[in-house]
Amino acid sequence: MVSLLTTTRFMLIGLGFGLLLGSCTYEEIAKADYPQQILYMPAAKNGVFAIASIATSGAYRFTVDGANKKIVIPLSVYRGGVSNEGDVAVTVAANADTVSRLISASALVGTTLLPADKVVLPTTVTIGSGSYVIPFDLKIDLDYLRTAPVGQKLAMAVTIASPQAPVNPTLKTTVISFDPAILKPVPNFTSKADAASARKIAFTNASLNAVSYSWDFGDGSAPVTDASPTYTYSKAGTYTVTLTATGITGSADAAQKTVTLSIP
Structure with missing residues (x-):
């Protein structure tokens, strides 16, 4: 009797689930409501992005484009958040005010502002859908760097913005300081x-x-x-x-x- 009663209960439970599933139609799972994306520049994380030694030469810090007479400094824009869907346009601009304030505050000793006409910088970049990063290059006129007075460093700042996504306010501006002395070897x-x-x-x-x-x-x-x-x-x-x-x-x-x- 106990075995028959138990079997009957399982049959009724199974029948109930079958009726429930049969009465429902399949629906695709809706996309999650992901946290809002936010943009930032990793190079801004440690304050001034200083290039003052040839030991920093290479893919990460800078390279020398001798054919086009440029110092090439790789930078990038990242987006945070769980989702990386959708194209995000980012504006890129030189920011002379930031460098001027740092020089006035003695935060950049022995430094002058790098003239805007000695720099090549893209005005916009786009993080493509499915990607978290877009790299871009800052290029500085090599011949101009060669003429810098001994002991004088040159600096500029790059700021990003976007109409499509917010920008981390503490990581939106990268200050680049370059010491031209590293271009000239001193034999001894x-x-x-x-x-x-x-x-x-x-x-x-x-x-x-x-x-x-x-x-x-x-x-x-x-x-x-x-x-x-x-x-x-x-x-x-x-x-x-x-x-x-x-x-x-x-x-x-x-x-x-x-x-x-x-x-x-």
Whole structure:
């Protein structure tokens, strides 16, 4: 009896679910009401986006376009939020007021405003539907940077806005500071004779802003490209050693240092 009663109950429950499902028609699940998208520039996160060393050269910080004589600084606009649907147009503009205020407040010491006519910047970019980011490039005139006075940095600011999505107010403006000194290598070195062999000379490279080197030991031998080579002269004499240091702009800004050595 108990088994029959239990079986009957399960049959009735199953029949009830069947009738319920049969009386409903399928409806597509509606799209969720996602949080509102918000735009921002990641480069604005850490304050001033400073380029003051050739160690920052590369895809992330900057590259040198020698053919077009431009320093190329990659920037980007992101959108936050769960959804990345829909195209979002973003305006991009130079913001001289921000840099001027920072200079007046001594927040950018030894810095002047980068002239607008020395910069190439897109006026608009679009984050495409299905994407969270749109990259763009800031390009600075290389020849102008070469003429900057020694010790003077140049700065500009980039601000984004959009009629389609709000912008994070703390991450809407990126301030870029560029030190032109990194374009010009400064060759320097010292030398020391080996204690056991006076004709064996160790050269210690102390150059700045250089990426490659060429050593001429003054005896007619082939140039050496090691950073800090050791060289043994075959005979006594007076030799003029020349170090050529090449920077990120290539041969255009290469520089030399010469030292006369007396080899016993």
